[in-house]
Amino acid sequence: MEKQFDILVVGELNVDLILDEIKSFPEIGTEILADKMNLSLGSSSAIFASNISVLGSKTAFAGMMGEDSFGQLVLSSLSSKNVDTRFITQDKTKKTGATIALNYGEERAMVTFPGAMKDYSVNDIPAEAFKLARHLHLSSPFLQDMMKKDIVQLFKIAKEAGMTTSLDVQWDPEEKWDIDFEALLPFVDVFLPNQNELLAISKMTSVERALKFFTGLCKVVVAKLGSEGSVISENGAVKFFRPFLNNNVVDAIGAGDSFNSGFLHAMLKGKDLDSCMEMGNLMGAINTTASGGTGAFTSKDEIKERAIQFFNKKIQF
Template sequence: MRGEVRAIAPLYTDLIYSGFDALPELGEEVYTRAFDLQLGGGAAAIPIMLSRMGLPARLGTFLGSDAISRLAASLLEENGLKQYENLYRGEGRPVVVSTVFSYGGDRSFLSFGDEITQADLADESCYAFLKGAAIAFAPQGRPEVVKKLHADGTVLLYDIGWTPEMKLADYKDILQYVDFFTPNEKEARQLTGEETLEDALRKLGEAVKTPIIKCGAAGCIALDGEKVLRVPAVDRFIPVDFTGAGDNFMAGVLYGVYQGWPLARCLQMGNVFGGYSTTQPGCYKAGLTLLQAMDCLQYYDAD
């Protein structure tokens, strides 16, 4: 495949505290045994990770003139992504700041941001940035933009966040044009009203070309035509923090798509990216390289 992978996404800066026994009570101060400052996850992880792997990737994002925006820009370049465009023209503080309390697997957050997202862009600006991409992360709430990108021949991946009222019918205007849709187990069940993952998968398949359900430590399942693919996770990884695992999974899948691999192999690479990312706190700290990814991919060939 030729061309860039593109996404429009806000940036997050994560202040990650780990190695503590309890959060402070009022008036108390607690020192943690570890701290890190990183970019957070979200759709921005796709161009960041794929750029690391040597693919042409570009991010459209939102940066202000404030100190946090300058920090986020420096962290982008520290992570190897120099191909990004600032789509923000306002005076606010568009980068979200999150304080992350990592409990050795699970985590909790305190976050602040001015809630400036791609929704603040006109459809024309959104399409102009994504037009010409080989693969794009489909923008949320933009059915006309997604329709145009589909007509252009752009391969589209779509993902959503959890809401308790989510229904499949609410997304059909976009899903009909999407190539890959990647909800997690909880989202898939809520969207479809189905209890079993296979039933949920087949229900999703009525709305989208290739549904993929992320199953965490169990790997993932996907519908390839009429065939259900079950791809277990790589069990050699020792998880420390699950922040950004789903975002890394999507990047791994798209790496395989870009290379023209069969769907099963793309899912295996997704599991490698996602699983490896859990071995260190945060979305990018594990520092997966292409050589390491290809080595881990051999886990599946040994079966």
């Protein structure tokens, strides 16, 4: 049976309020001015969902928010990128999370209120969601307390429904890394940490050793190496991929999520793993040519133009 969605994204939802061009950091009891302000869709999972949808994968999102104006902004931003929001729960008793970021030159300070995302559990995902999509992607389990507890169950359900699966852990703010990866990874087809996360989870000091640690647990491990590109281990066979280097990075917010969107879009199109890695690196690089995680990804045409303009690369979706 033809599935309605290529991918179901399970994850956290929040907004980002970014205050820019402030003259100094505020001190307790004082007030300062920012010359620029931007309120936009935040959260790694939502950035990923937006970008893979713009690339052309049919995308649905499952998550939880409050019934408030921040929640409205999240819904309208996702809908404007064609992400299906029918599996997003709005709970009157909860608030949509927010991150306030203060940018001061190259430095930034952030405060996050997680809101409803903390309480979202596998039991809140409608059974239909697993039936209608070919692939499950989960991001940021360490920001989702309830989902983290049931993470093995979530991936088992997806596998039982015949889905392929992927996981991007993102950083654990508590640095406990308290997920049973040995139980979980056999149900994960593609594991997508960045270098710091890979080393922290495996407790290894080199990428090669860390990749070896995961061999046998998970068939495909892809580690993102920032401006060094990325590396893949397929059943222990390791291959590095050079980046499409951008020496004029605007910012790298969401680069890993954009990498994931390129890699998984190519995979869901049936491309070989080398092509998926190249597409991941290219989308990560394009991400760094505009501000924020979705700035460079407003349409397919814009992505194509940026690929030519910055990296002299012609892409087919």
